[in-house]
Amino acid sequence: MQRKVITVIKREYITRVKTKGFAASILLMPVMMCIMMVLPSLMMTLQHKSDETKTFVVFDETGAIFSRMQRALDEDPFFHHDGRRVYQLIEHPSDFNGNLEIKNQLNQQLEAKEIQGYIEIPADVFERLQVSYYAKNLTNFETQRAFRRVISQIVINKRLEDKGYAAHEVRTLMQRIRLTEYAVTATAEKVEDAETATVAGRETTFVKLGLTYILTFSLYIFTLLYGASVMRSVLEEKTTRIVEVIISSIKPYQLLLGKIIGVCSVCLSMFLIWGACAVLLLMNINPILGLFGRQELPPQLIEITNIIKSTGPSAFLYFLIYFVSGFFLFSTLYAVVGAICNSEEEAQQVVTPLVMVLVIPFMLMFGLFRVPDSTLTIVLSHVPFFSPLIMFMRISVLTPPLWEILINIAVMIATIVGANLVMGKIYKIGILMYGKRPTLRELWKWLHY
Amino acid sequence: MNLVQVENISKHFGDFKAVDNISFNIEKGAVYGLLGPNGAGKTTTIRMIMDIIAPDSGTIAFSGNRPSADFADRIGYLPEERGLYRKMKVGDVILFMAELRGMNRVDAFDEIDRWLQKMDLAEWKNRKIEELSKGMAQKIQFITTVIHKPELIILDEPFSGLDPINMTLLKDLMLELNADGATIIFSTHIMEQAERLCERICLVNAGKIVVEGDLKEIKKSFGKGSVEIEYSGNVDLIKNSRFVVSCNDFGQYVEVKLRAPEHYNALLRELVEASVDITRFELMEPTLHEIFVQSVQGEGGRADAA
Numbered sequence: 001m002q003r004k005v006i007t008v009i010k011r012e013y014i015t016r017v018k019t020k021g022f023a024a025s026i027l028l029m030p031v032m033m034c035i036m037m038v039l040p041s042l043m044m045t046l047q048h049k050s051d052e053t054k055t056f057v058v059f060d061e062t063g064a065i066f067s068r069m070q071r072a073l074d075e076d077p078f079f080h081h082d083g084r085r086v087y088q089l090i091e092h093p094s095d096f097n098g099n100l101e102i103k104n105q106l107n108q109q110l111e112a113k114e115i116q117g118y119i120e121i122p123a124d125v126f127e128r129l130q131v132s133y134y135a136k137n138l139t140n141f142e143t144q145r146a147f148r149r150v151i152s153q154i155v156i157n158k159r160l161e162d163k164g165y166a167a168h169e170v171r172t173l174m175q176r177i178r179l180t181e182y183a184v185t186a187t188a189e190k191v192e193d194a195e196t197a198t199v200a201g202r203e204t205t206f207v208k209l210g211l212t213y214i215l216t217f218s219l220y221i222f223t224l225l226y227g228a229s230v231m232r233s234v235l236e237e238k239t240t241r242i243v244e245v246i247i248s249s250i251k252p253y254q255l256l257l258g259k260i261i262g263v264c265s266v267c268l269s270m271f272l273i274w275g276a277c278a279v280l281l282l283m284n285i286n287p288i289l290g291l292f293g294r295q296e297l298p299p300q301l302i303e304i305t306n307i308i309k310s311t312g313p314s315a316f317l318y319f320l321i322y323f324v325s326g327f328f329l330f331s332t333l334y335a336v337v338g339a340i341c342n343s344e345e346e347a348q349q350v351v352t353p354l355v356m357v358l359v360i361p362f363m364l365m366f367g368l369f370r371v372p373d374s375t376l377t378i379v380l381s382h383v384p385f386f387s388p389l390i391m392f393m394r395i396s397v398l399t400p401p402l403w404e405i406l407i408n409i410a411v412m413i414a415t416i417v418g419a420n421l422v423m424g425k426i427y428k429i430g431i432l433m434y435g436k437r438p439t440l441r442e443l444w445k446w447l448h449y
Numbered sequence: 450m451n452l453v454q455v456e457n458i459s460k461h462f463g464d465f466k467a468v469d470n471i472s473f474n475i476e477k478g479a480v481y482g483l484l485g486p487n488g489a490g491k492t493t494t495i496r497m498i499m500d501i502i503a504p505d506s507g508t509i510a511f512s513g514n515r516p517s518a519d520f521a522d523r524i525g526y527l528p529e530e531r532g533l534y535r536k537m538k539v540g541d542v543i544l545f546m547a548e549l550r551g552m553n554r555v556d557a558f559d560e561i562d563r564w565l566q567k568m569d570l571a572e573w574k575n576r577k578i579e580e581l582s583k584g585m586a587q588k589i590q591f592i593t594t595v596i597h598k599p600e601l602i603i604l605d606e607p608f609s610g611l612d613p614i615n616m617t618l619l620k621d622l623m624l625e626l627n628a629d630g631a632t633i634i635f636s637t638h639i640m641e642q643a644e645r646l647c648e649r650i651c652l653v654n655a656g657k658i659v660v661e662g663d664l665k666e667i668k669k670s671f672g673k674g675s676v677e678i679e680y681s682g683n684v685d686l687i688k689n690s691r692f693v694v695s696c697n698d699f700g701q702y703v704e705v706k707l708r709a710p711e712h713y714n715a716l717l718r719e720l721v722e723a724s725v726d727i728t729r730f731e732l733m734e735p736t737l738h739e740i741f742v743q744s745v746q747g748e749g750g751r752a753d754a755a
Contacts, residue, residue: 004549
């Protein structure tokens with residue numbers, strides 16, 4: 001009997017691993033992951049450091065601010081890109097005062113993209129603190145923030161001087177404190193060198209967050225993709241009626257089990273391949289760099305690799321535990337959706353609520369990241385369907401006590417067993433039922449057969 | 450010796466009685482027909498024999514034993530609507546099904562080659578199922594059903610959707626396997642097929658057995674209910690005869706249904722006396738189709754599809 005389950009596992013595994021899609025995923029997934037991580041910040045810098053110089057017309061009715069703006073933009077390297085200025089300012093000779101003629105003319109220039117916008121600094125700016133910014137596109141926050149900052153600084157300095165304070169003195173006095181963060185864990189080693197520990201403490205947190213993000217994202221995307229794969233496989237067997245032949249050889253629950261184990265192994269194989277590649281890469285990083293003519297990594301990256309090296313196997317062990325348990329839970333449900341439907345189109349509709357149950361914790365995670373010890377996070381992390389993502393996130397960023405983790409895992413296992421018992425019944429009947437999809441009431445009746 | 454014994458099995462789904470107290474025995478080496486209209490309970494009965502679903506009541510035994518997982522390996526089953534894993538290669542699909550039926554790989558490899566050769570599909574072994582034509586896929590399906598040399602072969606509507614050439618091929622293979630000792634159960638709603646292949650039949654309708662037993666006996670017991678008459682003269686004489694229930698005019702001849710089987714002599718006398726020129730007067734055995742319609746209508750006209 002066990003041999004036949006292995007036959008099923010083998011089929012599910014080999015038919016997936018042998019496809020071009022599998023090879024492509026192995027190569028493309030890390031690339032996509034990198035793009036998704038890097039792209040947003042890349043976009044921000046691109047936006048700021050675009051090649052073209054942005055031209056703005058300034059109405060300076062105070063007569064005192066324009067030259068200081070010019071100087072501020074000249075002096076700050078932040079406003080330069082490849083030796084060129086990012087912002088080009090032109091002072092308009094006349095006053096604005098809502099003059100329609102000037103406005104129309106400027107709007108035409110805006111339309112023709114000769115200028116990117118215009119700024120009106122009224123004469124009473126030092127009292128009313130009001131400056132107007134006109135542009136075609138108001139979502140360019142970077143530019144708006146830059147002007148707000150530069151003009152604010154000038155106005156503040158002017159107001160300070162008017163009251164008889166020296167601006168640079170005030171700035172020195174107003175300096176903020178530095179807050180350095182340390183993650184305290186039960187196993188933290190004694191800090192020897194306070195100075196380096198300060199830097200490491202902060203960077204570790206960031207790298208850890210990044211790593212957690214990658215791992216939770218993998219949990220999410222693989223459950224989503226390969227759960228659907230289980231569903232399609234159940235549907236295929238049902239619509240071709242192969243399932244009737246198979247379940248006369250093995251019990252339906254054995255078929256389901258073989259299927260889930262087979263598909264789960266495909267995912268684990270991928271993780272294994274990536275993990276092995278990453279380890280090899282980290283161990284041989286210097287020879288590989290030598291190929292590109294570099295001696296060693298830039299110091300920040302060395303820091304990152306060191307942190308990853310020091311992360312230890314426990315994080316990855318938890319990853320495996322929560323991936324496997326989450327996968328078993330969700331793919332069982334996916335399989336049931338496949339069993340009660342008659343076509344892929346139908347299944348796509350029915351599966352939506354299930355996908356929601358996966359998407360919701362993933363969405364919540366971004367908020368919960370910040371408050372990993374809040375009651376809400378703790379409660380959600382113990383909801384079985386949310387556990388794989390949220391509990392794993394909690395473990396990665398905060399590490400709750402071991403007993404809590406163990407209880408959580410026990411609850412997960414109990415849920416999986418329960419789900420398999422209940423869903424196995426529906427699956428068993430569903431795969432032999434054709435025609436109309438059962439209603440919820442009928443499903444309830446099936447449980448009592 | 451009976452290979453399969455089905456005793457008083459019933460199965461209902463909710464309020465619907467799919468199978469209602471059915472019993473029959475199948476002798477070893479028989480070709481057994483399970484007949485009836487669509488929705489009569491054939492597939493449910495087969496599924497219970499295959500131990501895919503459990504009967505609500507009644508028992509099924511193989512050679513006197515309760516069905517076991519072990520016995521599943523000695524059955525070959527071709528479900529009604531076939532398909533195979535479309536993305537898999539022909540050889541791999543057959544191997545998978547053979548392993549599920551408990552064959553070891555080495556034996557399976559040999560058998561796969563032998564069967565593909567026999568079916569003229571050897572060069573398709575490494576092609577994907579989705580590349581095959583429908584007829585080829587059906588042949589592969591048949592191979593997966595019989596590759597493990599089952600003692601009992603269950604074929605659910607095996608001929609539906611087959612072209613005449615493949616139908617003949619499949620029929621010949623069925624008879625060949627039967628000659629080698631395999632017992633065959635096959636279900637169909639097309640009575641002519643059953644009539645040609647089966648020794649024994651079980652006719653079911655609305656979950657109940659209508660007739661069961663040796664086909665020849667059944668035919669005999671239903672008597673010779675109709676007469677074919679070739680004649681020249683006035684057809685109205687035949688139509689209006691008091692011995693005739695109905696009369697079907699085919700131009701060259703008429704098919705006449707008698708009020709009672711023993712009335713044929715009376716009818717012949719009547720026609721001769723009325724100087725109708727008769728060139729042929731033949732008593733016909735009832736076809737399975739007629740038996741079916743007759744029995745089902747006797748039950749209250751519940752045959753909506755035959």
